[in-house]
Amino acid sequence: MYMPRRPLIEVRELHRYFGPTKAVVDMSFEVYAGEVFGYIGPNGAGKTTSMRIISTLDEPTYGDALVDGFSVVDDPDRVRRRLGFMPDYFGTYQNMNVVEYLDFFARAYGLRSYERKRAIEYAMEFTLLEQLAEKPINGLSKGMKQRLALGRTMIHDPAVLILDEPAAGLDPRARIELREMIGRLAADGKSVLISSHILTELAEMCHRVGIIEQGQLLAVGTVEEISNQTETRSEVRLRVLGEPDGMMQYLRVRDDVSDIAFRNGQVILTHAGGPAEQAALLRQIIEANFQVVEFASKTKSLEDVFMHVTEGRVQ
Ligand SMILES: Nc1ncnc2c1ncn2[C@@H]1O[C@H](COP(=O)(O)OP(=O)(O)OP(=O)(O)O)[C@@H](O)[C@H]1O
Numbered sequence: 308m309y310m311p312r313r314p315l316i317e318v319r320e321l322h323r324y325f326g327p328t329k330a331v332v333d334m335s336f337e338v339y340a341g342e343v344f345g346y347i348g349p350n351g352a353g354k355t356t357s358m359r360i361i362s363t364l365d366e367p368t369y370g371d372a373l374v375d376g377f378s379v380v381d382d383p384d385r386v387r388r389r390l391g392f393m394p395d396y397f398g399t400y401q402n403m404n405v406v407e408y409l410d411f412f413a414r415a416y417g418l419r420s421y422e423r424k425r426a427i428e429y430a431m432e433f434t435l436l437e438q439l440a441e442k443p444i445n446g447l448s449k450g451m452k453q454r455l456a457l458g459r460t461m462i463h464d465p466a467v468l469i470l471d472e473p474a475a476g477l478d479p480r481a482r483i484e485l486r487e488m489i490g491r492l493a494a495d496g497k498s499v500l501i502s503s504h505i506l507t508e509l510a511e512m513c514h515r516v517g518i519i520e521q522g523q524l525l526a527v528g529t530v531e532e533i534s535n536q537t538e539t540r541s542e543v544r545l546r547v548l549g550e551p552d553g554m555m556q557y558l559r560v561r562d563d564v565s566d567i568a569f570r571n572g573q574v575i576l577t578h579a580g581g582p583a584e585q586a587a588l589l590r591q592i593i594e595a596n597f598q599v600v601e602f603a604s605k606t607k608s609l610e611d612v613f614m615h616v617t618e619g620r621v622q
Pocket residue numbers: 325328329330348349350351352353354355356357504
């Protein structure tokens with residue numbers, strides 16, 4: 308049976324100006340239930356500003372965002388109940404331990420008695436903080452603090468989580484733990500919007516990404532879709548039986564091939580074209596009677612895609 312995908316975040320023609328600064332310009336996108344959506348962009352691109360608007364901490368100059376169908380402009384209270392926002396700073400909390408901190412936020416969300424106890428226990432279990440319940444917050448490591456911030460963000464079981472640079476400054480192990488937690492939240496049917504300027508980090512955890520610069524979304528899709536949309540070049544490595552000279556001559560006269568070299572028994576070339584053109588190249592090489600035993604093309608990394616999409620627009 309066909310199940311339509313349900314958007315839990317709908318950003319519609321969002322604009323935010325600060326005087327002459329256009330922090331967000333005509334941004335529209337959706338994030339579906341069960342999806343992790345990543346924002347990638349350099350400093351000042353407008354990530355935090357748009358995340359703050361979706362989280363009802365700021366208002367748009369024009370446009371709107373809906374969270375689980377409710378407008379951040381017309382219905383901010385309903386939005387807040389359905390959404391958790393994790394800022395990119397932790398703040399200072401003196402004389403408080405882990406469980407007291409979570410209790411404080413659970414009370415702020417109006418959770419009572421047994422319900423609050425359950426929510427705190429679940430948040431501590433989910434974020435692997437059970438052993439640290441009595442530990443003073445000031446004594447926590449960066450990774451522990453990030454887990455605690457996530458625990459606080461999910462304490463009222465929101466359908467939507469907005470996480471501003473959650474992996475910044477984490478060591479590889481803490482990053483893997485965070486990635487697993489975010490994956491579990493999405494598997495539970497939540498929508499997660501996450502930002503970063505560390506591109507590889509997002510590629511690993513997101514179903515789709517949006518590339519944002521100077522307040523504008525330049526591209527939205529899976530990394531593969533964006534790669535396909537952008538006319539970039541890829542590196543192809545070929546191995547043929549026998550001497551490579553004939554093969555290299557054949558390639559030199561083609562318009563779609565450049566930078567041909569022979570290294571470690573492989574012919575290496577730059578190919579202009581997407582996956583369909585690459586498949587055609589391989590077919591034509593075989594039809595020209597070269598005995599191909601290896602054909603590999605390097606998929607562009609998110610970093611390559613990002614550099615290409617934002618080319619020339621960096622402030
Ligand atoms: N309260 C404000 N008043 C004036 N300008 C602002 C304000 N908040 C943000 N800006 C400007 O809006 C633009 C977008 O900033 P924003 O913080 O959203 O970027 P960002 O993508 O989150 O960057 P970073 O990765 O550094 O956090 C910047 O030019 C910033 O200087």
